[in-house]
Amino acid sequence: MNVTPASQEVLAIHGGLPVRKTLLPYGRQSIDENDIQAVVKVLRSDWLTTGPKVGEFEEEFAAWVGAKHAVSFSSGTAALHAAAFAAGLKAGDEAVTSPMTFAATANCVLYQGATPVFADVVADTLNLDPEKAASRVTQRTKAILPVDYAGHPADLDPILQLAERHGIVVIEDACHALGAEYRGRRVGSIAHMTVFSFHPVKHLTTGEGGMVSTDNPDFAETLRRFRNHGISSEARQRQAAGQWHYEMVLLGFNYRLTDIACALGIQQLHKLESNLARRRQIAVRYTSAFTQIPGVIPPSIRSDVNPAWHLYPIRLDLAKLSADRGQIFRALRAENIGVNVHYIPVHCHPYYRDRFGYQGGEYPVAEAAYERLISLPMFHAMSDEDVEDVISAVVKVLAHFAK
Numbered sequence: 001m002n003v004t005p006a007s008q009e010v011l012a013i014h015g016g017l018p019v020r021k022t023l024l025p026y027g028r029q030s031i032d033e034n035d036i037q038a039v040v041k042v043l044r045s046d047w048l049t050t051g052p053k054v055g056e057f058e059e060e061f062a063a064w065v066g067a068k069h070a071v072s073f074s075s076g077t078a079a080l081h082a083a084a085f086a087a088g089l090k091a092g093d094e095a096v097t098s099p100m101t102f103a104a105t106a107n108c109v110l111y112q113g114a115t116p117v118f119a120d121v122v123a124d125t126l127n128l129d130p131e132k133a134a135s136r137v138t139q140r141t142k143a144i145l146p147v148d149y150a151g152h153p154a155d156l157d158p159i160l161q162l163a164e165r166h167g168i169v170v171i172e173d174a175c176h177a178l179g180a181e182y183r184g185r186r187v188g189s190i191a192h193m194t195v196f197s198f199h200p201v202k203h204l205t206t207g208e209g210g211m212v213s214t215d216n217p218d219f220a221e222t223l224r225r226f227r228n229h230g231i232s233s234e235a236r237q238r239q240a241a242g243q244w245h246y247e248m249v250l251l252g253f254n255y256r257l258t259d260i261a262c263a264l265g266i267q268q269l270h271k272l273e274s275n276l277a278r279r280r281q282i283a284v285r286y287t288s289a290f291t292q293i294p295g296v297i298p299p300s301i302r303s304d305v306n307p308a309w310h311l312y313p314i315r316l317d318l319a320k321l322s323a324d325r326g327q328i329f330r331a332l333r334a335e336n337i338g339v340n341v342h343y344i345p346v347h348c349h350p351y352y353r354d355r356f357g358y359q360g361g362e363y364p365v366a367e368a369a370y371e372r373l374i375s376l377p378m379f380h381a382m383s384d385e386d387v388e389d390v391i392s393a394v395v396k397v398l399a400h401f402a403k
């Protein structure tokens, strides 16, 4: 038994023994034999793409989130692009979004030739501040894109009310939030369009993949056409009807998700409830451990939500520490804990600085949070030992750097 107090243990970064022998990633997929068999079955079938698994996955997904329609895409980014198109964004328009996100949220506005306008986040959840978003709305605003940071739903009701007052579309970026609930409703059934990602670190994976859910049949139809070159019918419908004629009615892309991926998605959807339950269990264990550690601020949860815990981002209370985020990050990494940082605020990236003249300082809440954030490993396949390793490493490193 190790009886050395945490503050006296030699950090791995200083030559001591790491908490773990092998690197624990911050996120990863979990694939079982059913997933593999479902994919193999499609590989032996007639349809590798535009076949029956696509509609099957979309229908099951729509039912699961509680939406009338779900349209699949080759990635979350493609899904965001399609939603921006369906919302009617074009050159001269603006869309209000959060700087505390992956660049894809704002990039989809640029793809349409429109301008992303950032509004700062609230300090507790790091989600779009509805009041600041309201102050950024102009005659040119056509959409608002709240982001459910780390899996904690954005404050959707005031954002939807704002959108209603101005006749604008809410595209919720829920790439972190499949399975989250806001005021008793599942994310995916609330905004005008909700976008999901199926990247391997997410709650459900298809390798790459994405989905838009919506109750609006016009949006659903536009989304379907946009992902298929803007063509008004699909190959399988034409084959079934024995006809060749099709029409391209808008400028779309090939953003289709394959049947191989959709077969995997269907299997993964069947495990979503248990994956979410495991992530929530890990979050409870983390939070109870980290509330005891000076210098660590666990993520906050509002009383009207049930987060999906894509990420578990702690914030460092730098006043209580003799090191900055970079030093603590490197020390945890040396302990073989695969930490990460979400996110460099979008307006701080060189592309956005060069194109829009941002200099830093524009969105102080997001920028201050960024300096303090570290995402700890969070994925449903983590074992109890993995979870305890993360806690031990945080205790060890923070004790070393405590003032």
Ligand SMILES: Cc1ncc(COP(=O)(O)O)c(C=O)c1O
Pocket (backbone or CB within 6 Å): 075, 076, 077, 078, 080, 101, 102, 104, 105, 147, 173, 175, 176, 196, 197, 198, 199, 208, 209, 210
């Ligand atoms: C908030 C957010 N939006 C959009 C995306 C893009 O999703 P994808 O990687 O599936 O294109 C991601 C990806 O991680 C994300 O985190």
